Amino acid sequence: MSSGLLLSSVLIVTLLWRVFIYTRLLIASAPLNRLPGPPRESFWNGNLRQFLARHAEDFQKHVAVDFGPVVKMSGYFGRPLLYVSDSRALHNILIKEEHIFQEQEVFISSNLRLFGPSLLATYGQRHGKQRKILNPVFSINHMRSMLPLFYTVCHKLREAITGRLQDGPRELDMLHWTGRVSLELIGQGGLGYSFDPLVEDKEDPYGQAVKALIPNFGRVLHLRWLAVLADKWNVPRWLQRAVVQAFPADSPIRKLLEAVDTMDRQSRAIYSMKKRAFDQGDAEVVKQIGEGKDILSILMRANAQADVNERLSEEEVVAQLSTLIFAAMDTTSNTLSRTLQLLAQYPDVQDKLRRELLETGAAQGTSYDQLNQLPFLDAVCRETLRVHPAAGNRFRINRAVADTVLPLSEPVTTLDGAVLSKIAIPKGTEVLVGVMGSNMNRALWGEDALEWKPERWLSPLPSAVTDARMPGVYSNLLTFIGGKRSCIGFKFAEMEMKVVLAVMLTTFTFALTDKPILWTSANIMFPTVGRNAIRSELPLRVGLYKPARL
Numbered sequence: 001m002s003s004g005l006l007l008s009s010v011l012i013v014t015l016l017w018r019v020f021i022y023t024r025l026l027i028a029s030a031p032l033n034r035l036p037g038p039p040r041e042s043f044w045n046g047n048l049r050q051f052l053a054r055h056a057e058d059f060q061k062h063v064a065v066d067f068g069p070v071v072k073m074s075g076y077f078g079r080p081l082l083y084v085s086d087s088r089a090l091h092n093i094l095i096k097e098e099h100i101f102q103e104q105e106v107f108i109s110s111n112l113r114l115f116g117p118s119l120l121a122t123y124g125q126r127h128g129k130q131r132k133i134l135n136p137v138f139s140i141n142h143m144r145s146m147l148p149l150f151y152t153v154c155h156k157l158r159e160a161i162t163g164r165l166q167d168g169p170r171e172l173d174m175l176h177w178t179g180r181v182s183l184e185l186i187g188q189g190g191l192g193y194s195f196d197p198l199v200e201d202k203e204d205p206y207g208q209a210v211k212a213l214i215p216n217f218g219r220v221l222h223l224r225w226l227a228v229l230a231d232k233w234n235v236p237r238w239l240q241r242a243v244v245q246a247f248p249a250d251s252p253i254r255k256l257l258e259a260v261d262t263m264d265r266q267s268r269a270i271y272s273m274k275k276r277a278f279d280q281g282d283a284e285v286v287k288q289i290g291e292g293k294d295i296l297s298i299l300m301r302a303n304a305q306a307d308v309n310e311r312l313s314e315e316e317v318v319a320q321l322s323t324l325i326f327a328a329m330d331t332t333s334n335t336l337s338r339t340l341q342l343l344a345q346y347p348d349v350q351d352k353l354r355r356e357l358l359e360t361g362a363a364q365g366t367s368y369d370q371l372n373q374l375p376f377l378d379a380v381c382r383e384t385l386r387v388h389p390a391a392g393n394r395f396r397i398n399r400a401v402a403d404t405v406l407p408l409s410e411p412v413t414t415l416d417g418a419v420l421s422k423i424a425i426p427k428g429t430e431v432l433v434g435v436m437g438s439n440m441n442r443a444l445w446g447e448d449a450l451e452w453k454p455e456r457w458l459s460p461l462p463s464a465v466t467d468a469r470m471p472g473v474y475s476n477l478l479t480f481i482g483g484k485r486s487c488i489g490f491k492f493a494e495m496e497m498k499v500v501l502a503v504m505l506t507t508f509t510f511a512l513t514d515k516p517i518l519w520t521s522a523n524i525m526f527p528t529v530g531r532n533a534i535r536s537e538l539p540l541r542v543g544l545y546k547p548a549r550l
Ligand code: HEM
Pocket: 103, 119, 120, 131, 186, 323, 324, 327, 328, 329, 331, 332, 335, 389, 390, 391, 394, 395, 479, 480, 481, 484, 485, 486, 487, 488, 489, 490, 492, 493
């Protein structure tokens, strides 16, 4: 048999096998069609085009709150997709059967190329081993010791913005500033590295590469499947690289490669510098590693002390650096800018928060515990994280060897009137973790669940919320999801939000301009002016706060 004929036969058999598996999935998932949900747009796109469209926030809310705790949708080519916000079912998906409901392959394979083998690019035991070393690095004690550094950076932000208001109030793009301060905080707090002095405009190659990553990645999303195939077929790295390098130098994929290479080079340089100094006893850097309060220093110390079998390889440690910057930056800065927009929209809430911050002197530097005991600051942060989860669409796929069963905390009624207390989930079914659906569930939070009302956190939460035992790591919410793949940096994010707000609100006033701000439903939501703008920005009218004279 000629090699051409052999290759075609292999391809045909593989294709037929795939079609067989897929048809089996469609047949096995037919009973799921009895569950309530929106009609699909087409067989090819299912509901995904509606759900992932640029301005899909209203459709996403419709799915989240109008059909109940388990919603039937369709993925591409009729693939079954469930939107789940039932607490017991979510407990199963995120905690009990986390090994079955895994991240999609495209997510893992693309992250592997962007960051290397980090938390965002590994499954199972390898991921578990990384979490074991990294979890203690994000402990409250470490956050406590990082707090003074956060204040130092935020005071520079205050100086930088004050400098721009010498001629009176003016419009400023607050997303630009929350972005800069978030990058600097994760730089200094995460890596012991300064990206941006804030008080002067200086470009840093690492910072530029991080900023170029997502826009260029967004332009080659359709190629993500090739990464999955390359992993499945063990295509050598040099060959994958050669293919990418065959594209023109100004193509998005080459720019993406350039950003990835720069991030990798800079991460390695920071790691090696610390390691060399550690090995050779360079007093200044050893001081940073030995007493350093940044995440990398703590991680290197923990790794050196860990049992040999539990240690992370150098490649794994380096891969965490860009991962942390990426995971920390837009999520936190966009949530912060959303908070400022809401405070501008509700001036009475802004005044009340400012009063609390001024009365307690929170802007100058306070202890971690005192900062966390400010009730209204806490309420504003929690309420914004509840109603506006920055990364609200988390997909999982059932990779069970056999079909599996999802138990429910409350029975659901099917379209033909049957009452189900559990649902059979065929292998291959996709699941969307219902972050909005549980954070804004009227049955739990009350009829005003969709409204932003920080006051709700000043009294005990409804017992329905606490009794539901949502499997989220933070405050009965799913904003940082839960389980082994929950957000490892949620305390870092919370502390950052609180310090930035404490310093900003006591120095500046924020008001809306007449420009229409719209939020785009992307992997991480971002604001733009007008519906079709490309540039993300959040213009607010900013003035210096002047205390009223008695
Ligand atoms: C408001 C800010 C933030 C939000 C809303 C947020 C949300 C999330 C969510 C939903 C996940 C789960 C992703 C998934 O399952 O696919 C996640 C994972 C992660 N986050 Fe965050 N995050 C925030 C800030 C941060 C910060 C500040 C850091 C680091 C300092 C961080 C580091 C990570 C990492 C490393 C992961 C991957 C964890 C793993 O897979 O084991 N995040 N985040």
